[in-house]
Amino acid sequence: MEGNAPLLSPLSQREREILARLATGLSDQQIADELFLSLHTVKWYNRQIYNKLEVSSRTQAITKAKALGLFGANDLIAPTSLQSSYQPLPIERQKVEHRISFITCSDGTRLAYAIAGNGPPLVKVANYMSHVGYDWDSPVWAHWLEELTHSHTLIHYDERGSGLSDWNAEEQSFEAWVRDLETVVDTIGLPRFPLFAMSQAGAVAVAYAARHADRISGLILHGAYARGWLKRDLTEEQVEEEQLMISLMRVGWGRENPAFRQVFAMQLFPDATSERIRALEEQMRISVSPKNAVRMESEMHRIDVRDLAAQITVPTLVLHSREDEAVPFEEGRLLASLIPRAQFVALESKNHILTEEEPAWQKFVATVRGFLGNG
Numbered sequence: 001m002e003g004n005a006p007l008l009s010p011l012s013q014r015e016r017e018i019l020a021r022l023a024t025g026l027s028d029q030q031i032a033d034e035l036f037l038s039l040h041t042v043k044w045y046n047r048q049i050y051n052k053l054e055v056s057s058r059t060q061a062i063t064k065a066k067a068l069g070l071f072g073a074n075d076l077i078a079p080t081s082l083q084s085s086y087q088p089l090p091i092e093r094q095k096v097e098h099r100i101s102f103i104t105c106s107d108g109t110r111l112a113y114a115i116a117g118n119g120p121p122l123v124k125v126a127n128y129m130s131h132v133g134y135d136w137d138s139p140v141w142a143h144w145l146e147e148l149t150h151s152h153t154l155i156h157y158d159e160r161g162s163g164l165s166d167w168n169a170e171e172q173s174f175e176a177w178v179r180d181l182e183t184v185v186d187t188i189g190l191p192r193f194p195l196f197a198m199s200q201a202g203a204v205a206v207a208y209a210a211r212h213a214d215r216i217s218g219l220i221l222h223g224a225y226a227r228g229w230l231k232r233d234l235t236e237e238q239v240e241e242e243q244l245m246i247s248l249m250r251v252g253w254g255r256e257n258p259a260f261r262q263v264f265a266m267q268l269f270p271d272a273t274s275e276r277i278r279a280l281e282e283q284m285r286i287s288v289s290p291k292n293a294v295r296m297e298s299e300m301h302r303i304d305v306r307d308l309a310a311q312i313t314v315p316t317l318v319l320h321s322r323e324d325e326a327v328p329f330e331e332g333r334l335l336a337s338l339i340p341r342a343q344f345v346a347l348e349s350k351n352h353i354l355t356e357e358e359p360a361w362q363k364f365v366a367t368v369r370g371f372l373g374n375g
Helices: 013-023 028-035 039-053 058-067 142-148 174-188 201-211 236-252 259-268 274-287 290-300 329-338 359-372
Strands: 098-104 110-117 121-124 153-157 193-198 216-222 316-321 343-347
Touching: 013 028, 013 039, 013 058, 028 039, 039 058, 039 142, 098 174, 110 174, 121 174, 142 153, 142 359, 153 174, 174 201, 193 201, 201 216, 216 359, 236 259, 236 290, 259 274, 316 329, 316 359, 329 343, 343 359
Parallel strands: 121 153, 121 193, 193 216, 216 316, 316 343
Antiparallel strands: 098 110, 110 153
16 A cells, blocks of 8 residues: 555564554553553553554554554454453452562661562562562563562562662672571561562572471472572583673673673573563663672572472472573472472473563463462
8 A cells, every 4th residue: 555665673473462452442451451461561562563653643553554454354353351252360450559668687788678569468589680679660570570469469679789789798698598588578577478489589489488387378489490500410511601601791791782681681581572682681781780690690500409499398389481591491390399299380481581472471370370379
């Protein structure tokens, strides 16, 4: 059609799904509920769609998409939320109040923590590259935080040396990470609660659950491991690769040129869009310094909680992406096998940090809600 040249940047599958739902009259919130996305993410996708179509409103986007023939025969059907055969998980989203405070540990290190949502408490152990002052606006973490506040009051905090916590913490050790978790929950005065952790934070949660079983009602671990890199059976080539990565972190993490951070981000987000990769690269830059990144990564490599995992007595759910490039699937399977009676769920994904647009996220949401009893 004259005046409607082909798009220079084609719409992604997820953008097409959202555009089709815009055309049927669904609100942004209804689209979020139907596709298991946060409202923030739907609005972010809307901006991407408008930019690619070179328009500035929903009506203009729908009109131009029709003119370009972007809608297929099945695109403009009634929204699934109006079809009797579809029964979405009940989602009631609203703007979440987010309160940030600070506590001081026994060694003088100040930790930033935040409380958000309503309902019984759920504690999230601090993980790499978190920032309680930024995460709610980040395409990397916003949907995670929104889901964890679905039916709970979420308590989460930044690791020492990162985010809004002190970056000049003298001690950076696994035992310090466990003590920090103890300090947070003791300061807030939580008697009993479920504990969620991902990646290297999973080992911290394992140690806490083994030592404080009376405080934990349930343990949820995603993308976690019992043994760090240096505790695994590695080839000489693998050891050299990881040593090279540490060296690159030292010299490349904080540079204006994002080349190294993008390489690191691709390990965590291999199936993500370029926009998501850039969002994670920005998250890395603002959440931790090059020096602290190296200190943390080096300590993670020495983690070994295999003995502690065998001592856990609380109900435990372990989830892991089948093609995780950051933490091998076998490490997640090993962790689950060490914890007595743990439930293990494999997710069909390559991403260490799940994105909202992949089916694995929907499975994660349904499984976790079922485990917590609020599905």
